[in-house]
Amino acid sequence: MMTTATPDPEYIGSTVIPTAHLTPRTHEPERVRFSAPMHERLALPGAIIAAIAFGLLVGPVLGLIGGGWVPITSFLWMLVTYAVLTGLTEDFQAVKDRFSGVMISSAGFVVVGILALVIGFVLFQAAKILGSIRFSFLTTDMGLTGPLSPLTQGGVKHAIVGTLEQIGIALAISIPLGISTALFLNEIGGKYARLVRTVVEAMTALPSVVAGLFIYASVILLFTKQFNGFAAALAITVLMLPIMIRSADVVLRLVPGNLREAGLALGAGQWSTVRRVVLPTVRSGLTTAIILGTAHGIGETAPVLLTSGVTNNLNFNPFNGPQISLPLAALEFIKSPQPDMRTRGYATAALLLLLVLILFVIARAIGGQQAGVLSDRQLRGRADKSVRDLSRIENNHAYIKAQLEERRRFHNPTEGAPR
Amino acid sequence: MTTATYLPDYPVNGLDDAQPREITVSHAPVDQAFRQITRLSGSFVLLIMLLVGTFLTIKAVRAIKSVGLWDFITTQAWSPETNHFGIAALLFGTVTVALIALVVALPLSLGGALFITEISSGWAKSILTGAIDLMAAVPSVVYGLFGLVFLQKHMVPFAYWLSTYFGWIPLFKVDGADPKNPLPNDALYTSSSLIGGVIVSMMIIPIMTSMMRESFSRAPAGEREGAYALGATRWGMIRSVVLPFGRGGIIGGTMLGLGRALGETIAVYLILSPIFDINLHVLQNGGNTVAMTIALRYGEANDFTMSALMAAGLALFLMTMAINFTASAIIARSRSGADSEA
Secondary structure (H helix, E strand, C coil): CCCCCCCCHHHCCCCCCHHHHCCCCCCCCCCCCCCCCHHHHHHHHHHHHHHHHHHHHHHHHCCCCCCCHHHHHHHHHHHHHHHHHHHHHCCHHHHHHHHHHHHHHHHHHHHHHHHHHHHHHHHHHHHHCCCCCCHHHHCCCCCCCCCCCCCCCCCCHHHHHHHHHHHHHHHHHHHHHHHHHHHHHHHHCCHHHHHHHHHHHHHCCCCHHHHHHHHHHHHHHHHHCCCCHHHHHHHHHHHHHHHHHHHHHHHHHCCCHHHHHHHHHCCCCHHHHHHHHHHHHCHHHHHHHHHHHHHHHHCCCHHHHHHCCCCCCCCCCCCCCCCCCHHHHHHHHHHCCCHHHHHHHHHHHHHHHHHHHHHHHHHHHHHCCCCCCCCHHHHHHHHHHHHHHHHHHHHHHHHHHHHHHHHHHHHCCCCCCCC | CCCCCCCCCCCCCCCCCCCCCCCCCCCCHHHHHHHHHHHHHHHHHHHHHHHHHHHHHHHHHHHHHHHCHHHHHHCCCEEHHHCEECCHHHHHHHHHHHHHHHHHHHHHHHHHHHHHHHHCCCHHHHHHHHHHHHHHHCCHHHHHHHHHHHHHHHHHHHHHHHHHHHCCCHHHCCCCCCCCCCCCCHHHCCCEHHHHHHHHHHHHHHHHHHHHHHHHHCCCHHHHHHHHHCCCCHHHHHHHHHHHHCHHHHHHHHHHHHHHHHHCCHHHHHHCCECCCCCCCCCCECECCHHHHHHHHHHHCCHHHHHHHHHHHHHHHHHHHHHHHHHHHHHHHHCCCCCCCC
């Protein structure tokens, strides 16, 4: 046993933050600010306007080209105009730079445009038919609805129930398994963890239909002998697990090492460090990882197709009998030749898309902050907590001081000098 | 005041008998339990992966044995009922669709990634990053629906134009198309590998873009500034610093995208009309992929036909795994040292 070191009373309370003693850094005020000259700033908008005008001229006005070619012609014309405008005042290097900048930006806009088009198209299709589908779409199943029944009959309640139950089961398995595996990869490490990480990364691209086949071969053929919701949930788990592990792994990697080391240096064991330092630091990131995994899992169609079976009836029991889910219901509706069924398919797909969008927005809202950086509200919470802690620490301190004093008097009744 | 750094005089290696002390680490019971439990879940995940391969292999053996491995790989037909089936056409179709998807997706995702890292800034950057992530989360059935209802209608005129003017290239030839006919037969073009490939490209753009974006954003700021200081334009800087630095990310991301494209099921299933011959004409109706065949045929399955599907699934599994391991090896090598804590 080492003797308890008592702090020299002279230094108690005299800890200072070293930076406070440094002279504040002075910034020289900026004197000149450059920006591109007017003719350069106006070149691109000018080129765009010219291109649109040119496209409209040769397309709808003169009728030289078909409607589909207008955007392409306009784009090419814009490139040419912009290059020529830049070339009037700049050298070849600058022209190349502007040209590549426009190309790169166009690619960015096209990617975002595709996304907007897909989402917009599906929601638009669904909105068009909103008039004929009532709210009952969400509260009835297809059990009594024939192929020729009007749109006002039937709905996707059975699919909603199936999706919720299947995703619930999948989450119940994959959250604990996924997070503890991510912790294994990050907190324990070693050669074995590297192997697991490699395999998990490869598994993120496991073809979804293969996951379905696997569950079919293992769970359905060996154990349940019938299509059911639980098998579908397992197939979703196989696909969701690697996505969740990977994103949780990325988040955990962002925990600053010095936080972890501070925990260990204060004498905490590995588990306490993980529980009290690492996990609270990345709470928002982990939540995001889970929600994103859910968003991916909810939309999986192919594995569910092979495992859950198709039914028109409401089935609350995931362990017995076929149980359809939203993506599968959408697929079945779309495959049907009946226009009303297809309409139901749009509505179901739009519902699914909305669900994913909502999950995604929630994930963004939670995960917008960086690991270890606190929002104002959290900061206030921490401050309150540390005020509460302060009084506790002061009480303890006073108590320990009294105890030490007593012990010292007991051992060295004559000296009384600090040791 | 001058200061100099001296090397302290350590004894020359081997001249002293100093030995590193054996450090034994003993963990508290609760930590021990934590380590074991997490290790167990890691092993469990590994086990699942192994089981996927094992089960598919066990189930596939019967079908492959009955036709022979070589016939299984080279036959262009799928009728397990008459014991005449193989994956030649399926593999060819899978690769065709995936390559078309890659050709469309590569320039877009390269440009998109450069746009996010080099051109956009501030809130635009975070919104774009979010949009790419969202694009990855959109369910495949939604993409399939979009392709079926929107893209087919709008791609057919383009396919018609391509086959009319470039039909002399065997790839773009369409059997039965008559360029002189003023009313083209649209039905020849609606279910082609091209349209399937374009839909799949939308689904692989997000993964490719985010891999590339990640590797581009790691390009060291010092080298970027060095390029600017030497008088490079932004494009010059991108070409001489960002692209060489991100080469591993570009290759790896592309291969990951390829892996995804090979396994895409539902969108292709909704668009392509299945045939079991090798079809070189990408604009023409008909094509097939392994994943799509599995999704189409699982319903009619008895034990043996299921075994044949398992064999096809195994081939797909092996192909994607090979591509993915290569991709992650390339990405990991390009990232060496970047993992260290700052």
